[in-house]
Amino acid sequence: MCYARVSSSDQKDDLTRQADRLKAFALGMGVEKPEVVTETGSGMNDKRRKLNRLLSDPTVGTLIVEHRDRLARMNMGLVESALKAQGRRIIVVDDTEPDDDLVRDMTEVLTSFCARLYGRRAAKHRAEKALEAMRDERV
Template structure:
């Protein structure tokens, strides 16, 4: 589990826990990932809090928005795998995808969400899973006894800030999408007139 989450559960300040991690004075096992992130392995929280139902799978989902970011995609997948292994998953599955976080046209993610054998989805950040309405997906999965684990949940805690960010993201996507569509339409009309 992450430092912030463990500190909250133990009633400690995260800075104190990070200091203990660096000094090697933590009362429970810890490890530092190759990217520098500290993972805390406290048996009383990891094994008892959210066991996977028998037969369910844990899948790590990594996404980037364009093909030019393949290196980022691999590093993201490696971090997720290290996190899942730290959680106690022996052989975590890794699913990688390239596509926009603004639409629902991601075949691999749709397959994972519709597969009832996937009990836990692990994502690096909320925006790697979906730019908007992630709370709705989390609620739907929770109703089925499934869950999403966000490794780096450092987004603003203020609901108003999160809602404003989602709204602006949506407006920008529509605006730039319309511009691109208009340019393509104009180019097609010019080609038809010139032919």
């Protein structure tokens, strides 16, 4: 099973190209009819419906992703360990990431902080709009 993900809907062309590359890779490995699951959503979001379905499906023995961060921005090792304990595995097509653990850890921490910051900003903005709408209705 192949899993392709992009962060936003304006990257639809990237998602198609990613899915095509994964399919070609799987065919090259000898998979007869590779299935590609595509999804749009943040790598920091643990509520990705399609990915959660793949991870919870014991019939999916091998999960192929193009880059580690397409599956998870953080704690990818935990996901790999959990799947390995079930006799399953993840194949990363292009595993070129910083070799330095410290660099990888700092990148993940900064990504997490940015996601939280932007998430809070968006929530604050929505709350301010709701309060403003309530004030307008009173007048």
